[in-house]
Amino acid sequence: MSRKHTMAHTKDKPFVCDICDKGFSGNATLKQHRNIHTNKRPFVCDICCQSFSQKGNLQVHQRVHTNDRPFVCEICGKGFRFSGNLQRHTMVHTKERPFVCYICGKCFSRNGTLQIHQKVHTNEKPFVCDICSQHFSQEGHLQEHQRIHTNDRPFVCDICGKGFRYSGNLQSHTSVHTKERPFVCDICGKGFSRNGTLQRHQKVHTKEKPFVCDFCCQSFSQKGNLQVHQRVHTNDRPFVCDICGKGFRYSGNLQEHTMVHTKEEPFVCDICGKVFSRNSNLQRHQRIHNNEKPFDCDICGKCFSNSGCLQQHAVIHTKKNS
Secondary structure, eight states, rough: OOOOOOOOOOTTOOOEOOTTTESSSSSHHHHHHHHHHTTTOEEEEETTEEEEEHHHHHHHHTHHHHHHEEEOOOOOEEEEESSEEEEHHHHHHHHOOOOOOOOOOOSSSSEEHHHHEHHHHHHHHHHTTTOOOOOOOOHHHHHHHHHHHOOOOOEEOOOOOOSSSSSSHHHHHHHHHOOOOOOOOOTTEESSSSSHHHHHHHHHHHHHHEEEEETTOOEEESSSHHHHHHHHHHHHOEEEOOEEETTEESSSHHHHHHHHHHHHEEEEOOOTEESSSSHHHHHHHHHHTTTOOEEETTOOOOEEHHHHHHHHHHHHHHHHHH
């Protein structure tokens, strides 16, 4: 039996860090630990180039790419990348939630999850994005948010190679290839690849809108829709043009803007052949051909093909009244 292994039982840790006094049973482990203090990250992922101070952290990280799930639930057979995730999952079966929030009474299976939850009540958001200054209550949420700016897509589909910012998006995408949609809405029969997506969909039928904007009180059926809406109030523009630096609230707006630089005009009028960079511009243009005038003046009843012309016309009435 090796001396290093014996120390695991005797708790002997003769190698002590001279910076933080933490003890280790082996000198090699101490050397790896010191990388934390020196900010050295010699272990680099050969897939996404993310670096780590310890080899073990790199190996754990690489499970994101390999989808290796070595920790398996003995009850249902579900696999997990990390032992902590398996421990949390086990409580789904045992229903054990010993940590209780003293403010709202909500129960949690882990103390760390309770502490994170309590920031909802204190409105504490200590994690700040250094690019757009948006605040977050959890470091993990900040890291996920920053992928919008870096366009980091660490979750890659094994079938088509498409990358995604979030693991959930990859799981949803995989169903495109497998066509598997086991979660079916009992009202309209629509199928979904994930139970969470089904639950969000069912709010369409129940008209349930539990997510309320604290600026204007507008309500939404999905949290993501609320977050997108709130950019109107915060003026958050996380989608930035690589060419001119202009920011946009929505990814679709950035894609349309990019065509200004590329001169790409893929939308063609089938009547006169005029081309446009945006589909909405094409639709407005086509009103000229079909004489569609959906914007009418509520004072004199005159109709116009677009809102801009109506606004210009309205000036006539305001001048008359002044």
